[in-house]
Amino acid sequence: RKEVEQDPGPFNVPEGATVAFNCTYSNSASQSFFWYRQDCRKEPKLLMSVYSSGNEDGRFTAQLNRASQYISLLIRDSKLSDSATYLCVVNRPQGGATNKLIFGTGTLLAVQP
């Protein structure tokens, strides 16, 4: 089983649509959870951290369910500029000082005019 699993997509949606991405992780010891976005051939950019209580940033809402080891991202009122690959990212605690991130393969979103 992959450590971080995402639906690869692509998700093709019209402008203004609401789209949801799901992700599952296998390591129950993981403590930090993030959504990054990556444009074609560019670096991953932090979209938001994900907390158990859920968090919202404008049109974006992230949820974490630790019992199910499940993370979600909801984008409301999609814009053309939201077109990108969305990466589910989880830390793998190793007992060391640093925070090794494990990336999902990403879900490609294409917002159509």
Place this chain on the structure above:
Amino acid sequence: EPEVTQTPSHQVTQMGQEVILRCVPISNHLYFYWYRQILGQKVEFLVSFYNNEISEKSEIFDDQFSVERPDGSNFTLKIRSTKLEDSAMYFCASGTASNQPQHFGDGTRLSIL
């Protein structure tokens, strides 16, 4: 907004040659990382660095790889004898604490001929 900077943006090298990829992390960050992304694949962890030493490394980071923080600002990745399969995008990242988000540079595209 402070950012992680990487040079060069593109490096073309003959197989067997040494390469050094350079990064300037965000100035108040203490945790430093290298990741790579082979074209069409997911982002993979290589190595983390804290308190002037390697904290963790992946199985990819064999004895051909090394990292250094030669002064207070630069963080470098050296590949001693490059192989064709080292061709990838290499991303440097930094963070303020082990469980905080990591911020990525815009990457160095390494092409081995």
